[in-house]
Amino acid sequence: MNKDTSHINSLENEAIYIIREVAAQFERPVLLFSGGKDSITLVRLAVKAFYPAKVPFPLMHIDTGHNFPETIEFRDRLVEELGLELIVRNVQDSIDEGKVKEETGRYASRNQLQTTTLLDAIEEFKFDACIGGARRDEEKARAKERIFSVRDDFGQWDEKNQRPELFDMLNGQIDLGQNVRVFPISNWTELDVWSYIEEEDIEIPSIYFAHKRKVFLRDGMIWSAEDEVVYRDDHEEVIEELVRFRTVGDMSCTAAVLSEATTISKVVEEIRESTISERGARIDDKRSEAAMEKRKQQGYF
Amino acid sequence: MEVLKIATAGSVDDGKSTLIGRILYDTKSLTTDKLEAIEKTSKQRGYDYLDFSLATDGLVAEREQGITIDVAHIYFSTKKKSYIIADTPGHVEYTRNMVTGASTSQASIILIDARKGVIEQTNRHFFINNLLRIKDIVVAINKMDLVDYSEEVYNKIKADFEALMSKRDYQDQKITFIPVSALKGDNVVHKSEEMPWYKGEALLEHLEQLNKADIYNVGTPRFPVQYVIRPKTDEFHDFRGYAGKVYGGNLSVGDEVMVLPSKTRSKIKDIYFYNEKYETASRRSSVTITLEDDINVSRGDMIVKENDLPTIDKQFTANVCWMDATTLTPGTKYVVQHGVNKVLAKVDRINHKIHPDYSGIEKDVTELKVNDIASVTFKLNKPIFYDQFKNHRTNGSFILIDSQSNNTVGAGFIQ
Incomplete structure (x- = not known):
């Protein structure tokens, strides 16, 4: 096996190493699963890391209630097939309990509200490590994130006081009440994830592929008109287009792109040629230049 | 395709972020929306050129101060290679960030402002790259446009830097000098037409042709056991696998x-x-190994070839880079994390402090402050299995953890 010659293989080896460190260093780890391609990739890596044993930690989905239906169906099938344990916590419950308030207006989204539900769930299960699929190439603030990123009791990220990470050594020592966010695919780019999905023949939800959808245009972006949670003004005209999604976050803040890519190899080809970055299709980052950093300081993933 | 990790070092205003931004721009790695954001902000600030440093300066605090304050990772790829740049700041107080960035890199770019030449900071950058035994270094002499693309200026800086090279500990290090203008794009991705006297490669050309064999330090195989896999299923009833990453060979x-x-x-x-x-x-x-015999192996143990043993000892001396606001003093206890193995260690003595600008060593040192580099002897509560850093980058390095704060407070390179 000459695993160190290929670029994807070296990223895979690194990610498996990180996931194993989590299982070895923490009492109660959890893998945060969104149903998106990055977390599906993480699940594959976790399965590989512990074969032939089972993945020694559960998955947890913070459900905004605004997920694409395909994502939820896919999630349930995946955990069933792999025999994984799944925990679901709902943003709707946090709203009903009065812990958070639903946003209103044109750009209303539940993306920010997830943070409260997530922090509550971490406390409920006493999770000490949360594995997530964030990548450093996604956004400028993420580029400074560590692989093991310590969060205080309030889930906050102190970007000026991060632990240095040298060589392969990951320091997972924490105090009671703290937890660590772990990012095994930190060094992967969007194209790397797609190439890996292609190479490994990993199944992903259908909305990642080109399909006909009723949409409307706003701010130069394409929004789904098929789902009620996406706010639409009456004058915003509904048209049908061949589109796919590059991310599958909260429907209300995830825009589609025009695409004819109906297979994984065509998607990879399209990403290779693409000149719009992935987060360009996430409206919540565009709210302000420092949007992501602010959300991270508050405990967002 | 292969991955090349590169560390960058330069002083404030040497144009490091601009250089990286220029590489991204000229390799068409900046996406439309990022480019738009740069154009918009450059215009707002009244610049008559594109401020590429905006592509990398990530945090709000940095934008406010106009400086880079932490290690940022930047990704781009060409047809030949996939690159990860660890962008580390060059101020004196951020030695720790430079050491961190260099620890995961195979190549390094040291920036020099052509108007200023080799300064004390340059010595430090070179020292750290040498301490960490980075095999390939590019000395990019930047802002050549501001010195009329002068060959004389270039030659003077090159000669000054070469004088430094004789002082280095690790001699087997390839050093390449390239005159560039990050702002104008000379010799970054494309060869410059302004400097016909320079016959060498542009920066990216140089990086593109680096061979894996030339940039990776290899040693003997070491397999630290990360995790024991025991499925306890009917199919794999007696399976006992040792999961870990193979280092060295x-x-x-x-x-x-x-x-x-x-x-x-x-x-x-x-x-x-x-x-x-x-x-x-x-x-x-990252594999899983099974052994012929049913023996007791646990995390932190190490599997090595029988005829190729590391040093097994309860004490060692190392060059330590101290990274914390607290001080290191003799007698203090720390956790040594050596790969995946953790042991308790006591600082036996500080042998001497090393000035990272090649101005010599300092004896009779009673404490180490943040960003100090020193030779320190440790005593351990149980033996570890190590190699000298010069022979094994992984098995010869460790981090120090403060068991009060849990912070990573230092890094060490075993002598």
Whole structure:
């Protein structure tokens, strides 16, 4: 096996190493699963890391209630097939309990509200490590994130006081009440994830592929008109287009792109040629230049 | 395609962020929306050129101060290679960030402002790159446009830097000088037409032709056990696999091995990567190994070839880079994390402090402050299995953890 010659293989080896460190260093780890391609990739890596044993930690989905239906169906099938344990916590419950308030207006989204539900769930299960699929190439603030990123009791990220990470050594020592966010695919780019999905023949939800959808245009972006949670003004005209999604976050803040890519190899080809970055299709980052950093300081993933 | 990790070092205003931004721009790695954001902000600030440094200066605090304050990772790829740049700041107080960035890199770019030449900071950058035994270094002499693309200026800086090279500890380091203008794009991705006297390669051309063999330090195989895999299922009832990453060299099925610290001998039975068996596990692969004999192996143990043992000892001396606001003093206890193994360590003595600008050493030192580099002797509560850093980058390095704060407070390179 000459695993160190290929670029994807070296990223895979690194990610498996990180996931194993989590299982070895923490009492109660959890893998945060969104149903998106990055977390599906993480699940594959976790399965590989512990074969032939089972993945020694559960998955947890913070459900905004605004997920694409395909994502939820896919999630349930995946955990069933792999025999994984799944925990679901709902943003709707946090709203009903009065812990958070639903946003209103044109750009209303539940993306920010997830943070409260997530922090509550971490406390409920006493999770000490949360594995997530964030990548450093996604956004400028993420580029400074560590692989093991310590969060205080309030889930906050102190970007000026991060632990240095040298060589392969990951320091997972924490105090009671703290937890660590772990990012095994930190060094992967969007194209790397797609190439890996292609190479490994990993199944992903259908909305990642080109399909006909009723949409409307706003701010130069394409929004789904098929789902009620996406706010639409009456004058915003509904048209049908061949589109796919590059991310599958909260429907209300995830825009589609025009695409004819109906297979994984065509998607990879399209990403290779693409000149719009992935987060360009996430409206919540565009709210302000420092949007992501602010959300991270508050405990967002 | 392969991955090349590069560390960058430069002083404030040497144009490091601009250089990286320029590389991204000229390799068409900046996406439309990022480019738009740069154009918009450059215009708002009234610049008559594109401020590429905006592509990398990530945090709000940095934008406010106009400086880079932490290690940022930047990704781009060409047809030949996939690049990861660890952008580390060059101020004196951020030595720790430079050490951190260099620890995971195979190549390094040191920036020099052509108007200022070799300054004290340059010495530090070179020292750290040498301390960490980075095999390939590019000295990019930047802002050549501001010195009329003068060959004389370039030659003077080159000569000054070469004088420094004789002082280095690690001589087997390839150093290439390239005159560039990050702002104008000369010799960054494309060869410059302004400097016909320079016959060498542009910066990216140089990086593109680097061979893996030239940039990776290899040693003997070391397999620190990360995690013991015991499925306890009907199908794999007696399976006992040792998960870990192979460092230094390859391991193969049938290899006569020794498990440390128990010094038990055995043979490698199978090498798994996921559900496939392989004859050989190459360096840096995350595999699962089974042994012929049923012996007790746990996390932190190390599997090595029987005829190629590391040093097994309860004390060692190392060059330490101290990274914390607290001070290191003799007698203090820390956790030494050596790979995945953790032991308790006591600072036995500080032998001497090393000035990272090549101005010599300082004896009779009673404490280390943040960003100090010193030779320190440690005593451990149990033996570890190490190699000298010069022979093994992974098995010769460790981090120090403060068991009060849990912070990573230092890094060490075993002598």
